[in-house]
Amino acid sequence: MDLLSVSNLSVGFDTPSGQIRILDQISFTVGRGQSVGLVGESGCGKSMTALAIMGLLPVAARATGTIKLDGQDLLTLDDTAMSGLRGRRLAMIFQEPMTALNPVQTIGHQVAEGVRWHLGLGRRAARRTAAELVARVGLPAGRQGLGRYPHELSGGQRQRVVIAMALACGPDILIADEPTTALDVTTQGQILDLLVQITATEKMGLLLITHDLGVIAQMTDRMMVLYAGRIVETGPTAGVFNAMAHPYTRGLFAALPSSDLVTSGPRGRERLAAIPGDVPAPSEALQFGCAFAPRCPLAETRCRSSEPPQIALQADHSVACFRPQGQT
Amino acid sequence: MALVLARRFAALAVTLVAATMIIFLIMEILPGDPAAIILGVGAQPDTLAALRAELGLDLPVGTRYGRWVLGLVTGDLGQSYTYSVPVSELIGERIWVSLPLALISMVLTVLIAIPAGVFAASRRGRLADTGVSALAQIGIAIPNFWFAMLLILVFAVSLGWAPAGGFAGWDQGPGSALRSLALPAIALALPQAAILTRVTRSSVLETLGEDYVRTARAKGLTLNAALWRHAVRNALIPVVTIMGLQFSFLLAGTIIIENVFYLPGLGRLLFQAIAQRDLIVVKDLVVLLAGTVVIVNFLVDLAYLALDPRLRQAHAHAL
Numbered sequence: 001m002d003l004l005s006v007s008n009l010s011v012g013f014d015t016p017s018g019q020i021r022i023l024d025q026i027s028f029t030v031g032r033g034q035s036v037g038l039v040g041e042s043g044c045g046k047s048m049t050a051l052a053i054m055g056l057l058p059v060a061a062r063a064t065g066t067i068k069l070d071g072q073d074l075l076t077l078d079d080t081a082m083s084g085l086r087g088r089r090l091a092m093i094f095q096e097p098m099t100a101l102n103p104v105q106t107i108g109h110q111v112a113e114g115v116r117w118h119l120g121l122g123r124r125a126a127r128r129t130a131a132e133l134v135a136r137v138g139l140p141a142g143r144q145g146l147g148r149y150p151h152e153l154s155g156g157q158r159q160r161v162v163i164a165m166a167l168a169c170g171p172d173i174l175i176a177d178e179p180t181t182a183l184d185v186t187t188q189g190q191i192l193d194l195l196v197q198i199t200a201t202e203k204m205g206l207l208l209i210t211h212d213l214g215v216i217a218q219m220t221d222r223m224m225v226l227y228a229g230r231i232v233e234t235g236p237t238a239g240v241f242n243a244m245a246h247p248y249t250r251g252l253f254a255a256l257p258s259s260d261l262v263t264s265g266p267r268g269r270e271r272l273a274a275i276p277g278d279v280p281a282p283s284e285a286l287q288f289g290c291a292f293a294p295r296c297p298l299a300e301t302r303c304r305s306s307e308p309p310q311i312a313l314q315a316d317h318s319v320a321c322f323r324p325q326g327q328t
Numbered sequence: 329m330a331l332v333l334a335r336r337f338a339a340l341a342v343t344l345v346a347a348t349m350i351i352f353l354i355m356e357i358l359p360g361d362p363a364a365i366i367l368g369v370g371a372q373p374d375t376l377a378a379l380r381a382e383l384g385l386d387l388p389v390g391t392r393y394g395r396w397v398l399g400l401v402t403g404d405l406g407q408s409y410t411y412s413v414p415v416s417e418l419i420g421e422r423i424w425v426s427l428p429l430a431l432i433s434m435v436l437t438v439l440i441a442i443p444a445g446v447f448a449a450s451r452r453g454r455l456a457d458t459g460v461s462a463l464a465q466i467g468i469a470i471p472n473f474w475f476a477m478l479l480i481l482v483f484a485v486s487l488g489w490a491p492a493g494g495f496a497g498w499d500q501g502p503g504s505a506l507r508s509l510a511l512p513a514i515a516l517a518l519p520q521a522a523i524l525t526r527v528t529r530s531s532v533l534e535t536l537g538e539d540y541v542r543t544a545r546a547k548g549l550t551l552n553a554a555l556w557r558h559a560v561r562n563a564l565i566p567v568v569t570i571m572g573l574q575f576s577f578l579l580a581g582t583i584i585i586e587n588v589f590y591l592p593g594l595g596r597l598l599f600q601a602i603a604q605r606d607l608i609v610v611k612d613l614v615v616l617l618a619g620t621v622v623i624v625n626f627l628v629d630l631a632y633l634a635l636d637p638r639l640r641q642a643h644a645h646a647l
C-alpha cells in the first residue's frame with residue numbers, strides 16, 4: 001500500500017456566483033522514500049493540492065475524492081484529528097520564508113514548538129531537540145543561534161528554519177510548496193541539496209511542488225504536470241523527460257533558460273517559444289474540452305468540444321491529449 | 329537595545345519640557361489678570377500692584393517660567409487663588425480618586441475588550457461574532473455619561489449595590505472606596521472597551537490570515553492554539569497603540585464622570601478651577617494631565633519594544 005494515495009481529488013470554491021473548480025479529479029501516490037514532483041504555472045492549483053492534503057484549505061473550499069495516508073482517508077477526519085497528524089506525520093514547507101515564521105518569537109521557540117505540542121516534551125528537552133534540528137539544517141545551534149529572531153536571518157536561513165520545523169517530529173510525508181522560488185539561485189541549490197539529503201536519510205515521501213521543470217528533473221522520481229486543475233501528463237521523471245508528450249509540458253520545457261538541462265532534453269526536441277497566453281482563471285476553464293486549447297499550437301476542433309482522453313504511453317507514463325507528441 | 333532605550337528617554341524628556349513651555353505660553357496669552365480676579369472688580373490699583381508683586385506676576389516671563397518649572401520638579405506648585413491652600417495639597421488629595429478611577433477603567437477596558445475581540449475574531453461571521461460586534465457598536469454609540477446614569481438607576485437606585493455618588497475615602501478601608509469607584513469606572517470603561525474590542529477583533533482577523541499562523545497550523549496546532557500563541561501577540565501592537573490613546577480619553581472622561589458621581593477627583597477640581605479662573609490650579613492640572621499622557625505614550629513605546637523584537641534594533645525605523 002502506498003504511503004499517501006490521492007484519488008479523484010477535486011476542490012471547488014463556493015462563490016456568490018456559484019461553485020468554481022480549482023482541482024479536477026487529481027490522482028497520484030507518494031511512496032515511502034519516493035520523491036514526486038508537481039509542476040505547473042502559477043495559478044494552476046499546486047498550492048491547493050498541498051493544502052488539501054494538509055487539511056488547511058481556505059474555509060470556502062470544498063474537497064471531494066479521497067486522500068489516504070496509510071489507508072486512512074484524511075478527508076473524513078475532523079480538524080482535531082487532522083491537527084494530530086499535521087506536523088507529526090504530514091509536514092509542509094512554504095514558498096515564502098520571509099512570512100512563514102512568526103516575527104516575534106525566537107527560532108528556537110518556533111522549532112521546539114512542534115515537539116512540545118505533539119510529543120509533550122518539556123522546555124529543556126524540546127530545546128535540545130530544537131538545537132539538534134537547527135544544527136541538522138546547517139544553522140548555528142548554540143544559545144545565540146536559537147535565540148535569534150526571524151528578521152535577523154537571511155531568506156535561505158529562514159527557509160532552513162522552516163525545514164527544521166517541518167522535520168521536528170519525523171514526518172512520513174513532506175510537502176514542499178515552491179521551497180526555493182523566493183530565494184536567489186545559489187541559495188536555491190543549497191536548499192534543494194538539503195531537502196534531497198534529508199528526505200533520503202529519513203526515508204520520507206516528498207511531494208515537491210514547483211513551477212520549474214529544472215528542479216523536477218534534478219529532484220524527483222516521478223512527476224505530474226498540472227494545468228488548470230488537471231493532471232495533463234504524468235510518469236517517471238526520466239521517462240517524461242525522454243518523451244514529453246503533452247504540448248504544455250513541452251512548452252514549459254522550452255521556456256526554461258537554455259543553460260538548464262542540456263543533457264536531459266527530449267530526443268529531437270523542437271524548441272517552442274515560451275507558451276503564449278496565461279493560465280485561464282478557474283471560472284473560465286474546465287468547461288468543455290482541453291483547457292490548454294486556447295494556448296496550444298496543435299489545437300484542433302475536437303480539442304475544444306470534448307475532453308482529451310487519458311492515453312497510456314509506456315512504463316506508467318500517461319498523457320491527456322488528443323495529439324500526444326513524440327509518439328511514433 | 330540600550331541605545332534604543334536611551335533614545336526613547338531623550339524623546340520623553342524633550343516632550344515633557346515642550347509640554348510645559350506650551351502650557352505656560354498659552355496661560356500667558358489667555359486674558360485675565362489673576363490679581364484682578366482674586367481682588368474682584370473695583371480693586372485699588374496700588375493693592376493690585378502689591379498683590380501682583382506678591383504673586384510674582386511682575387517678574388519677567390523667563391523668570392516666572394523658570395520658577396514654575398522648578399516648582400513642578402520640587403513639588404511646590406504654588407498657592408490656589410480661590411482655596412488659599414497649596415496646589416500640591418489640592419492635587420495630592422484628589423489624585424487618589426482620579427488615578428485609581430482611570431487605572432481601574434483601563435484594566436476593565438482591557439479585560440473586556442481583548443477576550444471579546446479575540447473571541448469574535450475566532451468566530452468570524454458566525455452568530456457570536458455578530459453579537460459581539462453589535463454590542464460594540466452600541467457601546468461606541470452611547471456616551472459614557474449616559475451609561476453613568478443608567479448604571480446609577482439600575483445598580484444604585486434599584487439594586488442598591490453601590491452608592492449613586494460621593495466618595496467614602498480610602499481611610500475607610502479599600503472596600504468602600506472601591507465600591508464608590510465601581511460604577512464610575514464601569515461607565516468610563518464601557519465605551520472604551522467597545523472601541524478596543526473592535527480594534528482587537530480586526531487586528532486579530534488580520535494576523536489570523538498571516539502565513540505564520542498557517543505555519544503554526546501546519547505544525548499541528550489547533551485553530552485555538554494557533555490563535556492564542558501566534559495571532560494574538562502579533563495583533564497586540566495596534567491594540568496597545570489604541571490603549572495608549574484611550575488612557576488619555578479616560579483621563580479626560582474623568583472630568584465628566586466625576587461630576588456625574590460627585591467624586592472629589594482631579595476632573596472635578598479642574599472643572600471648578602476653570603469656572604473660578606483659578607489659573608494656577610488650571611495650569612498645574614493641565615501640565616499634570618499632559619505629563620501623564622506623555623509618560624503613558626512612553627510606556628506604550630516600551631510595550632512595543634517588549635512585543636516586537638524587530639524594534640529593539642537600533643536601526644529599526646517605524647513599524
Ligand SMILES: Nc1ncnc2c1ncn2[C@@H]1O[C@H](COP(=O)(O)OP(=O)(O)O)[C@@H](O)[C@H]1O
Nearest residue numbers: 013022041042043044045046047048049058282
Ligand atoms: N480563496 C479562494 N477563492 C477562490 N479561488 C481561489 C482562492 N484561493 C485560490 N484560488 C484560486 O485557485 C487557483 C489555484 O491556486 P493555487 O493552488 O494557489 O495555484 P498555484 O499554487 O499553482 O500557483 C488559482 O486560480 C486561484 O485564483
Ligand code: SF4
Nearest residue numbers: 290293296303321322
Ligand atoms: S488536447 Fe488538443 S488542445 Fe489540448 S493539448 Fe492536446 S492538442 Fe493541444
Ligand SMILES: [Mg+2]
Nearest residue numbers: 046047177178
Ligand atoms: Mg502556489
